[in-house]
Amino acid sequence: MSADATTVPAPAGDTHADEHHGATDGLFVKTAIILAIITAIEVAWSYLPWSDWGDGTAMVLIEVGGLIIMMGVKFVIVASVFMHLRFDSKVLTRVFYAGLALAIAVYVGTLATFEFFTGGHSWN
Amino acid sequence: MTDIVDPHVVAAAGDPPDVPDATHGLSHVTSTGISNEKLGMWVFLGSECLLFGGLISTFLLYKNRAGYGDLNETPHELYDILFTSISSFVLLMSSLTMVLAVSAIQRGDHRALRTWLAATALMGGIFISGQVYEFKEFLNAGYGFTHSPAWSAFFGLTGFHGVHVTLGIIMLLSCILLSLSGRIRQDNAESVEIVGLYWHFVDVVWIIIFTVVYLIK
Numbered sequence: 415m416s417a418d419a420t421t422v423p424a425p426a427g428d429t430h431a432d433e434h435h436g437a438t439d440g441l442f443v444k445t446a447i448i449l450a451i452i453t454a455i456e457v458a459w460s461y462l463p464w465s466d467w468g469d470g471t472a473m474v475l476i477e478v479g480g481l482i483i484m485m486g487v488k489f490v491i492v493a494s495v496f497m498h499l500r501f502d503s504k505v506l507t508r509v510f511y512a513g514l515a516l517a518i519a520v521y522v523g524t525l526a527t528f529e530f531f532t533g534g535h536s537w538n
Numbered sequence: 539m540t541d542i543v544d545p546h547v548v549a550a551a552g553d554p555p556d557v558p559d560a561t562h563g564l565s566h567v568t569s570t571g572i573s574n575e576k577l578g579m580w581v582f583l584g585s586e587c588l589l590f591g592g593l594i595s596t597f598l599l600y601k602n603r604a605g606y607g608d609l610n611e612t613p614h615e616l617y618d619i620l621f622t623s624i625s626s627f628v629l630l631m632s633s634l635t636m637v638l639a640v641s642a643i644q645r646g647d648h649r650a651l652r653t654w655l656a657a658t659a660l661m662g663g664i665f666i667s668g669q670v671y672e673f674k675e676f677l678n679a680g681y682g683f684t685h686s687p688a689w690s691a692f693f694g695l696t697g698f699h700g701v702h703v704t705l706g707i708i709m710l711l712s713c714i715l716l717s718l719s720g721r722i723r724q725d726n727a728e729s730v731e732i733v734g735l736y737w738h739f740v741d742v743v744w745i746i747i748f749t750v751v752y753l754i755k
Contacts, residue, residue, distance in 0.1 A: 439641055446634035453630060457623045460753040478754050485749035489742050496637045497738045498731075503572050506580045513584025517591035528599055 437501050445495045449488055456484045579732045583739045590743050593698055594750055597691040601751075605686035609679075613692040616676060617752055625668035626748045629703075632661035633741045636710075640734045643717075646724035652714050655730075658737065659710040662703050669700045692751070699747060702740045709733045 459480055464473040494500040499507045525531065568574060604612040639654035673693070676682075683693040713733055716722045722729060 437641075439638060442634055442637045442641070446631060449630055449633075450627065453623070453627055456749065456753060457619065460619065460755075481749050481753050485745055488745045492633060492738055492742045492745065496633045496741075497735055503570065505570055505572060506577070509577070509580045510584050510587075513581075513587040517587040520588065521591045521595040524595055525598060530599060 437495070437498065441495065445491060449491060452484050452488055456481060459484070573728060576728060576732055576735075579735050583735065586739065586743075590695075590699070590746070593691075593695040594746065597695045597751060600687035600691040603687040604689065609681065609685065611679075611681070612688055613676075613681075613751075614755060616679060616681070618672070618675075619752060621668065622672070622748065622752050625665050626744060628661050628668075629665045629741055629744050632658045632665070633738050635661065636734045636737045640727070640731050643722065643724060643727040643730045648717055648722075651722070651730065652717050655710050655714050655717070659707050659714075662707045662710070662737075666700060666703055666707070669696065669703075673697075695747065695751065699740070699743060702743070706733075706737045706740050709736065 459477070462477070464477040467473055493510065499510065568577075570577065601614070602612060604610050635654045635657040639651050639658060642648075642650035642654055673696075676689075681689045683690055683697075710733065713722060713730055716729075
């Protein structure tokens with residue numbers, strides 16, 4: 415496909431212009447501080463005596479669920495701010511999260527096949 | 539699909555096209571407004587999600603198959619969480635120095651670029667040193683790559699990540715050398731940004747590994 419030099423099609427939904435997207439060094443430092451705080455909470459969370467506090471399954475769900483949520487928040491923060499997805503073209507966001515979603519779907523399916531979530535794989 | 543337009547023709551045609559300057563001095567204007575190099579890196583990172591997803595899933599499936607006899611401890615029973623937390627923190631902070639390096643070259647501040655790139659490479663080196671120390675501790679305890687499925691999966695996953703970090707350090711050092719030779723300029727700052735994308739990806743993968751492999755029992 416050729417394009418006339420003076421009529422290059424405007425990029426759909428593209429807001430990319432790194433120098434002008436408003437991401438400042440101050441924002442990056444604040445983001446790093448938030449990430450450090452979440453990491454500290456994560457580590458402390460993993461040391462809490464969950465099993466002493468009640469029913470095993472519920473406590474495991476709270477412990478693991480909390481860690482997964484904090485992990486997800488950190489992931490999205492790094493991808494959005496440090497990797498500039500928040501300020502860049504939406505095409506990049508779609509490309510990256512499509513790969514991620516595909517990976518999660520494939521491997522959750524695989525793990526389910528191996529009865530990972532129901533504890534059916536008693537290989538120990 | 540991209541429309542490749544000679545930027546010199548665009549410049550000569552008078553009115554600039556209604557496209558943001560997303561190429562940072564690289565050779566092509568594309569229909570997406572994103573350079574081929576940058577889009578290529580993002581597609582590569584999307585595919586890397588599948589690679590690490592496979593390694594993490596394998597670890598989850600095999601993490602309790604630690605073997606029989608005297609040497610039957612799982613990786614979880616030997617982790618030093620505090621030590622790994624510190625090295626994880628160092629890697630996390632290296633993402634800050636990396637993004638500051640990108641910011642520096644976009645301002646045209648070459649000295650700051652090299653300083654932040656060196657800081658990032660140093661922190662990456664500290665992380666890798668920690669990983670080597672951890673591996674050595676496990677090996678001294680009798681647990682190697684071929685000991686059992688659990689340990690193979692552990693070494694495979696974390697080792698593969700370590701290789702990625704090492705490649706990232708090589709890229710960072712290359713950027714410093716290119717900057718010193720004057721081959722990284724403000725108008726091709728995107729080359730540093732692309733290296734930064736790889737580095738941040740290595741960081742986000744470790745965010746997952748740290749939680750899934752180390753913290754969740």
